Amino acid sequence: MLFKRLCIIGVGLIGGSLARALRDANACEEVVGCGRQLDNLNKAVELGVIDRYSTDMVEAVKDADMVVLAVPLGTMASAMQKIAPVLPDDAIITDVGSAKGSVLQDAQHYLGKHQSRFVAGHPIAGSEQHGVIASVSSLFQQRRVILTPTPDTDTQALESVRQMWETTGAEVVDMNVQHHDEVLAATSHLPHMLAYALVDMLAHMETRREIFRFAAGGFRDFTRIASSDPKMWHDICLSNREELVNMLEAFGQQLHNLTQAIRESDSEKINTLFYNAKTARDEFTD
Amino acid sequence: MLFKRLCIIGVGLIGGSLARALRDANACEEVVGCGRQLDNLNKAVELGVIDRYSTDMVEAVKDADMVVLAVPLGTMASAMQKIAPVLPDDAIITDVGSAKGSVLQDAQHYLGKHQSRFVAGHPIAGSEQHGVIASVSSLFQQRRVILTPTPDTDTQALESVRQMWETTGAEVVDMNVQHHDEVLAATSHLPHMLAYALVDMLAHMETRREIFRFAAGGFRDFTRIASSDPKMWHDICLSNREELVNMLEAFGQQLHNLTQAIRESDSEKINTLFYNAKTARDEFTD
Structure with missing residues (x-):
């Protein structure tokens, strides 16, 4: 048993899939979810992804030994601010955000004494779908998870987070935070900008209807990522602004x-x- | 029986798939292939895609009632120049190029008296694969084929080409040539440029190895079209230069x-x- 009480803040595609994978591996006694959308949280209970939930973060993190922040990057700071005063002293905290410099800054500002037990992480997995409905326990199998520990990061916390991701079938890699943000700007953030910018441009053209009518398979693949969650990508843009x-x-x-x-x-x-x-x-290879 | 002798010049993904579809529909008595790569042509005979072949266009178009030019856009003019003097008087000629303005100009310059029986066409189908090995008879099913007839186009020739494509399961649409080249520049040519430009840029970065190592599914889909045939795309760029x-x-x-x-x-x-x-x-919908 890795954890007694795992708390997932943000039970969406990533948070939900992580919970499923850890449950499948019998790695935690109890999973507590936290979020704002009741229908999503009820669905998560119904699907057996979480045992119970609270819409109040203070309530949700109570007695948790592992807290996963799976919230949009723009919400990270306020989430940390809320939970910092009530986190158990030995709780380990991690996140799943697509930019890591901004998250580490947030942790420095808001996590106080819990800072050293915060391990910034980023699973390189996902799709343009979202919500707990899209979650699957196999999402991280043979995928990479990047952790960006700092010199202050507690070694045991780092090992716990590594073990958590390895349990999901992922390969865990440590990386310098600046380097992570550069590599991800190149391989993920820039392509998303190109796809969004292209589809927006075509949608504004006079021949819009025909354009989409005569688009072939290549166009569909190329623009699939333009269906990604706009709010999430807005936050990524601002969080990794400089590199992007x-x-x-x-x-x-x-x-x-x-x-x-x-x-x-x-x-x-x-x-x-x-x-x-x-x-x-x-x-x-495809 | 639509045709007695169908001649396919360029037995690749498109030419080969067209031959397969027409054979499956029992729409032609004989299929003659023409190309430069003997191994590809022998493979085409072995796979039953064509009955026989010649590497000489003059020989290949002999007694053909339908000639399909499935060659790269940059080779279109020279192919027309070669076959024009020896084409049967009632032969119908069509092509499958991704740009249509340049092809109609080529026809005007080189097809002489056969010009009115030339019907410019463009099946919106394909993939980043090529060669007869990649050909399948279902390639055009429920896909669109755009024809760009001019006021000079012979009505019967147009109807024959329309029927040919409908036989493959495609939906045939007529379009103004300028309009075709605009719409395709937007939906196909521009996306290919973005994919090529992105992958080339990343391949030149110092962190190249890590970049490709940490690329996720979205990146694979987004850049798939950068695996397309460079020679073919070079020709498309120059043929549709202005719109692109x-x-x-x-x-x-x-x-x-x-x-x-x-x-x-x-x-x-x-x-x-x-x-x-x-x-x-x-x-x-995907």
């Missing part, structure tokens, strides 16, 4: 160069870029 | 505005764009 703006500017320059090459029918430049991209992309 | 450059410039401006909104933490602008994109994207 750097990445957007670099991409703007790259696109400008490609546009120029096409304008000038510069076959060599076009071919080099396309071949290089294809070679890199083919290294993935 | 317009679209790239509009997107550059859109991206600039989003970057500015993120830089300024302009929540309202960010939220509006994301919600609008999600709403438009959700209209698709």
Whole structure:
């Protein structure tokens, strides 16, 4: 038994899937959920994802030995502020946010004496769906979870969080926080911006109806991430603003160069870029 | 029986799938293939996609009543130049290129008296795979095929090409050529540029290895089209250059505005764009 009482604040796709995986592995005695939407919380109980819930964080974290903050990044600070005064002295706290610098800053400001037992984490898993209804216990299997411990992080807390994620079938990797935010800006945050920006642009075009009518499979795959939760992505943009703006500017320059090459029918430049991209992309297996 | 002798020039994913679908429907007596890669042509015979082949276009189009040009856009002009002097007088000619303005110009320059029996066409189907090995008879089922007839197009030729595609299970739509090139620049050509440009940029970053290691499912879907045939896409860029450059410039401006909104933490602008994109994207079913 890893935990006696696991508290999941935010029982959505990630929080719900984590609870399911840990229950399946018989890793905790009791799972307490916390959230704002009663229908989602009732559904979570009905599905057996959590044992019970409270809409009050103060109530929910009572006697918890592990607290998982699975809330949007913009809500992280206020959640920490609320729970800090009432957290048990030995409780371990972790989160699942897609940006880690901002979360560690929040922890520094608001978690007080619990700071060293806070382990910032980010499971590289998910989909454009959300809510406990979309949760599955296999979500993290063979996926990577990045932890970004600091020199102040309690070793035992770090090991507990690592063990928790390994129990879900994930591979856990430690990473420097700045490095995490750079890599994620490149592989996740920038692509989401491109997909949102493209679909928004096309939706504003006069030929909107035909555009969507004649879109093929490639377009569907390419724009799938534009169906992701706008509120969540708004928060990610602001939480990882600096790295994301750097990445957007670099991409703007790259696109400008490609546009120029096409304008000038510069076959060599076009071919080099396309071949290089294809070679890199083919290294993935689908 | 639609055709006595169907000649497919370019027995790849599209040409091969068309041949398969027409054979399955018993729509032609004989299918003659033409191409440059002997291994691909032999494979096509072995798979029963074509009856026989020639590597010489002049030989291949002999006595054909339907000729399908399924060659890269950059090769279209030279293919027309080669076959024009030897095409049977009543042969119908069509193509499957992703840009239509350039192909109609090629036809005007090189097809001479056969020009009115040339029907420009574009099946909105395919994948990032290529070669006859990837061909399947169901590729066009419930997909759209756009034809861009001109005032000079022979009515019977148009009807024959329409019937051919309907036989494969596709829905055939007529469209103005300029309109086709605009809509396709938006829904297909621009997204491919974004995917190629992104993967090329990331592949040049110092953290390249980690970037691809920590990429999640969303990134895979988003960049799948960057595995498309670089040569084919080089040709599409140049064939639809004007529309594509317009679209790239509009997107550059859109991206600039989003970057500015993120830089300024302009929540309202960010939220509006994301919600609008999600709403438009959700209209698709996956």
